[in-house]
Amino acid sequence: MGLILGMVMGMALGVALMAGWRHMIRYRSGKRISKAVDIKSLSSLNRDDLKKICGENFPAWISFPVFEQVKWLNKQLSKLWPFVADAAEAIIKESVEPLLEDYRPPGITSLKFSKLSLGTVAPKIEGIRVQSLKEGQITMDIDLRWGGDPSIILAVEAALVASIPIQLKDLKVFTVVRAIFQLVDEIPCISAVVVALLSEPKPRIDYTLKAVGGSLTAIPGISDMIDDTVNSIITDMLQWPHRIVVPIGGIPIDTSELELKPQGKLTVTVVRANNLKNKELIGKSDPYVVVYVRPMFKVKTKVIEDNLNPVWNQTFELIAEDKETQSLIFEVFDQDIGQDKRLGIAKLPLIELEPEAPKEIELRLLPSLDMLKIKDKKDRGTLTIQVLYHEFNKEEQLAALEEEKRIIEERKKGKN
Amino acid sequence: MGFFSTILGFCGFGVGVSTGLVIGYYLFIYFQPSDVKDPVIRPLVEHDSQSLQQLLPEIPLWVKNPDYDRIDWLNKFLELMWPYLDKAICKTAKNIAKPIIAEQIPKYKIESVEFEELTLGSLPPTFQGMKVFVTEEKELIMEPSLKWAGNPNVTLGVKAFGLKATVQAVDLQIFAQPRITLKPLVPSFPCFAKIFVSLMEKPHVDFGLKLFGADLMSIPGLYMFVQELIKDQVANMYLWPKTLEVEILDPTKAMMRPVGIVHVKVLRAMKLRKKDLLGGSDPYVKLKITESKAPSKKTTVKHKNLNPEWNEEFSIVVKDPESQALEFIVYDWEQVGKHDKMGMNVVPLKELTPNEPKVMTLDLLKNLNQNDAQDDKFRGQLVVELTYKPFKEGDTSKDLDNPLQKAPEGTPPSGGVLVVIVHEAQDVEGKHHTNPYVRIIFNGEERKTKHVKKNRDPRWDEEFTFVLEEPPLKEKLHVEVLSTSTRIGLLHPKETLGYVNISLADVVNNKRINEKYHLIDSKNGKIQIELQWRTSS
Numbered sequence: 021m022g023l024i025l026g027m028v029m030g031m032a033l034g035v036a037l038m039a040g041w042r043h044m045i046r047y048r049s050g051k052r053i054s055k056a057v058d059i060k061s062l063s064s065l066n067r068d069d070l071k072k073i074c075g076e077n078f079p080a081w082i083s084f085p086v087f088e089q090v091k092w093l094n095k096q097l098s099k100l101w102p103f104v105a106d107a108a109e110a111i112i113k114e115s116v117e118p119l120l121e122d123y124r125p126p127g128i129t130s131l132k133f134s135k136l137s138l139g140t141v142a143p144k145i146e147g148i149r150v151q152s153l154k155e156g157q158i159t160m161d162i163d164l165r166w167g168g169d170p171s172i173i174l175a176v177e178a179a180l181v182a183s184i185p186i187q188l189k190d191l192k193v194f195t196v197v198r199a200i201f202q203l204v205d206e207i208p209c210i211s212a213v214v215v216a217l218l219s220e221p222k223p224r225i226d227y228t229l230k231a232v233g234g235s236l237t238a239i240p241g242i243s244d245m246i247d248d249t250v251n252s253i254i255t256d257m258l259q260w261p262h263r264i265v266v267p268i269g270g271i272p273i274d275t276s277e278l279e280l281k282p283q284g285k286l287t288v289t290v291v292r293a294n295n296l297k298n299k300e301l302i303g304k305s306d307p308y309v310v311v312y313v314r315p316m317f318k319v320k321t322k323v324i325e326d327n328l329n330p331v332w333n334q335t336f337e338l339i340a341e342d343k344e345t346q347s348l349i350f351e352v353f354d355q356d357i358g359q360d361k362r363l364g365i366a367k368l369p370l371i372e373l374e375p376e377a378p379k380e381i382e383l384r385l386l387p388s389l390d391m392l393k394i395k396d397k398k399d400r401g402t403l404t405i406q407v408l409y410h411e412f413n414k415e416e417q418l419a420a421l422e423e424e425k426r427i428i429e430e431r432k433k434g435k436n
Numbered sequence: 437m438g439f440f441s442t443i444l445g446f447c448g449f450g451v452g453v454s455t456g457l458v459i460g461y462y463l464f465i466y467f468q469p470s471d472v473k474d475p476v477i478r479p480l481v482e483h484d485s486q487s488l489q490q491l492l493p494e495i496p497l498w499v500k501n502p503d504y505d506r507i508d509w510l511n512k513f514l515e516l517m518w519p520y521l522d523k524a525i526c527k528t529a530k531n532i533a534k535p536i537i538a539e540q541i542p543k544y545k546i547e548s549v550e551f552e553e554l555t556l557g558s559l560p561p562t563f564q565g566m567k568v569f570v571t572e573e574k575e576l577i578m579e580p581s582l583k584w585a586g587n588p589n590v591t592l593g594v595k596a597f598g599l600k601a602t603v604q605a606v607d608l609q610i611f612a613q614p615r616i617t618l619k620p621l622v623p624s625f626p627c628f629a630k631i632f633v634s635l636m637e638k639p640h641v642d643f644g645l646k647l648f649g650a651d652l653m654s655i656p657g658l659y660m661f662v663q664e665l666i667k668d669q670v671a672n673m674y675l676w677p678k679t680l681e682v683e684i685l686d687p688t689k690a691m692m693r694p695v696g697i698v699h700v701k702v703l704r705a706m707k708l709r710k711k712d713l714l715g716g717s718d719p720y721v722k723l724k725i726t727e728s729k730a731p732s733k734k735t736t737v738k739h740k741n742l743n744p745e746w747n748e749e750f751s752i753v754v755k756d757p758e759s760q761a762l763e764f765i766v767y768d769w770e771q772v773g774k775h776d777k778m779g780m781n782v783v784p785l786k787e788l789t790p791n792e793p794k795v796m797t798l799d800l801l802k803n804l805n806q807n808d809a810q811d812d813k814f815r816g817q818l819v820v821e822l823t824y825k826p827f828k829e830g831d832t833s834k835d836l837d838n839p840l841q842k843a844p845e846g847t848p849p850s851g852g853v854l855v856v857i858v859h860e861a862q863d864v865e866g867k868h869h870t871n872p873y874v875r876i877i878f879n880g881e882e883r884k885t886k887h888v889k890k891n892r893d894p895r896w897d898e899e900f901t902f903v904l905e906e907p908p909l910k911e912k913l914h915v916e917v918l919s920t921s922t923r924i925g926l927l928h929p930k931e932t933l934g935y936v937n938i939s940l941a942d943v944v945n946n947k948r949i950n951e952k953y954h955l956i957d958s959k960n961g962k963i964q965i966e967l968q969w970r971t972s973s
Binding site: 023024025026028029030032033034036038039042044045048049052054056058060061062063064069070072073074079081082088090095099100102103104106108110111148149150160183203204205206207210 | 441444445447449450452453454456457460461463464483491492494495496499502507508510513517520524525527566568570609621624627628644653656774893895
């Protein structure tokens, strides 16, 4: 009797213990999971969420701009700046001097850094935004502002003139840097970083030039030439769609997918121009047209003398790398003794072109592409062109890439 | 009779309990699903007030405290990178664990241990705010608030003695507040030499450990015990002020301190080419060391001589003998205009044996580009004698981590050395000009720093020493910021931008003080002065 009673009681107790344990397991697990869910949903709050949580006591000092502020990073950067400036000076000299050489305008025989010091003021990061535009990539946009006091002295040598040291001061940089991280399955999980400056908003680099121990007018047009060089370097190398690809060591990766490749070919015919402005005192202007997509690859028409309604009918071929963001630029110049004057400029965004569909367009010439610089609304005439866009297939793309590399090599040899 | 039945009763009870446990186990626990599901996360706006109440204790620190910054962009970055990180870490962990397991298995007579499931889950760690501290020292201090409530699933299958046991770890939650200090700061990327990590509070760790499907960590009492045990173990190792030190760069090399001196004797040059149209050339040699900000040195000019003899000596400081080189350029001096380059050559310092003078005859080249087929013209030769003298070990090792140092030999026994380091000043402004420099007056002696042109936040980082017979307990140090202008015709060529008198009793007692002082007679100016008192005992 007692045995059976004992057994029954024992079994009941055993089963109850197990049931109790399962209940505890469920309870604890439930608690942990709900905590995990809470923390996850709190990790990316926006304005509405916060209003719901705080109700009336919404803290007044919190804001949700598109680019998140990073006050802490700016504090650290200003503390770290003297050391970063020292470390970067050598690297910048090494990497930028060859660029100055490549993009040097024809009037200048040598352009080098004679002194490079980045100053005491650190750049400020106004905000950071992270998003994922493509599978397997993280895009980070950094809004950078630098009102620095660097001391950069360029040694400029021009033909027939002695070398003049030109100082670049009061450098102000406003730009948004886009860094794209390519993700991969192995530590450190990032195989390459692509860096470029966003073209929207347009990067601004402002500075004042001062000639040390001389005057800027000693080499005529030197400040314009330096402005031009800086602009070319930026639009051709750093501004989207151009980019710098940095592979992160340790992981073998094919970065060719990330590099900018020729997308298609533009066949452009410069037909004629009408009603050009007369810039000459005696006679009429001698116009010619410069056409390009990239400032590095410019093509020119013949010069037609003494004519304000010239007809050229010349055809050129240009490479387009990114139909979405690039444009064809046409600059009409008047040939002169000394520096040629610009009669007008026009821009044709490639996105307006359909592949394999030839088009004839009459473009209005403007005094400048920068809307802020146009002071007068005088008519500068029109330029008529024909254009055909042909999209490359894989083989043509590779062939065009090879051709481009070859041309750059030859140019380098030619300059030396 | 009763006694016997009680005993039977107890036996029955015992048997019953065991049977009951087994039955209960099978009934309730064995059939529980062992997979880990991804939790469903509803957006906050859909929650009702009750579930919101639950959320309140977990509100991130950046919402509650104004001194914490929000780093949701970093959370997003981690979230996007998490699937890849998960796979990468698990792969590495498996690769590291496999050989260790293979070694250990035979010792315990286990047949095999396998990872049936290894994943870190779908929830990434999140940062609940970032706080930075700014001190006068050369270091960066950051304190992110880290919370990881993940749903990892680590399942080990252990086979031994014909049985199979599954051990599963789930629901790992770690809440920690690490303090990350980057120091010392050095002028080469990434600009800091070491990382120090320590925890400001004991971390909170919670997880589930299932053995045969039953969660051991839900037994009340047991989980609290295990949690406390883990907290104490981790605290023992990493609770502040104990730290985990990770070295990134070699601090002595990265700080770019001089490691030696190279003595250069420019002897003579032979068979130089004529560069001037009339008469001979007027050569001189310009020498400098690569990768250094030090200015170049020049010999004298030997007029109208194509085989000049100089025999002049120079000493140049060396920071990295492996990568630096000596560059020699022979120029032709001109009265008017630019001096013509006659030829050049470079000697890498690693070709020199320490403390052994070496005489070298260098062919003068147009440039270092060997492919330049433009000239094979002979430009002459330059003869130099080079001796590289590295510093002895004792001379270079200044304790980088410990700023407290002993006085050098020769200090009077009861006295010591007072070291004054003028770091930087902020917001100094003169009425007429601002080219600040600092003047220090102590004990009748005066010292001055270099002038910094046109700068309201000048940085000097200059060190001055005073040897004293006894501790300066009652003395004061007078520090003054002045400005001079070289413009001619100014009524006020020299003006004062502010001053401060520092009492030295504190530094004698504390050995080292690094502070920012407000300048008197200045609107807002501050100066950072570091004082050290070194004794020989």
